[in-house]
Amino acid sequence: MFGYPAVLKTISVSPISISLKIEGKSLNEINEASGKLKEFGDNEFEYLDNYPITINYKDGTSETTSIFTGLHVTEFGVQMLTIKTFEHVINDKEIASIVFFGTEIPIHS
Numbered sequence: 001m002f003g004y005p006a007v008l009k010t011i012s013v014s015p016i017s018i019s020l021k022i023e024g025k026s027l028n029e030i031n032e033a034s035g036k037l038k039e040f041g042d043n044e045f046e047y048l049d050n051y052p053i054t055i056n057y058k059d060g061t062s063e064t065t066s067i068f069t070g071l072h073v074t075e076f077g078v079q080m081l082t083i084k085t086f087e088h089v090i091n092d093k094e095i096a097s098i099v100f101f102g103t104e105i106p107i108h109s
Contacts, residue, residue: 002033006080008100009055013107015089018053020100024082031074051082054099055090079105 006024012085024030034050054064070085095107 001030004030004033006030008103008105009108011098011105013092013095013098015092016084017083018055018098019083020053021052022082024080025078027074028077029069030080049084051100052083055095056097056099057091058094058096058105062079081100 004026006022009023011019012019022053034096040103048050049065056062065084074080084106097104
């Protein structure tokens with residue numbers, strides 16, 4: 001991530017969110033490299049997503065998170081939890097894969 005090693009330990013998919021748990025010794029550096037949240041549009045509470053994911057559906061369509069929603073926490077510089085929440089319910093049973101920092105992770109439901 002941003003040129004630093006990290007390991008995606010777990011991924012959890014539900015109809016309202018996707019959670020990713022990442023581990024690595026360089027998470028503080030990754031956070032610094034990602035930069036501060038950047039405001040988006042006219043709403044002062046909307047920010048661009050520094051850790052975007054792409055959801056690929058079984059029907060061939062996809063969507064990428066571009067606006068930050070949810071939660072992002074780094075613990076002790078070695079564990080990161082990012083939770084992407086959605087305004088609309090997603091059909092988690094129709095997700096084929098998720099792409100995170102260029103790595104495609106198949107989802108078996």
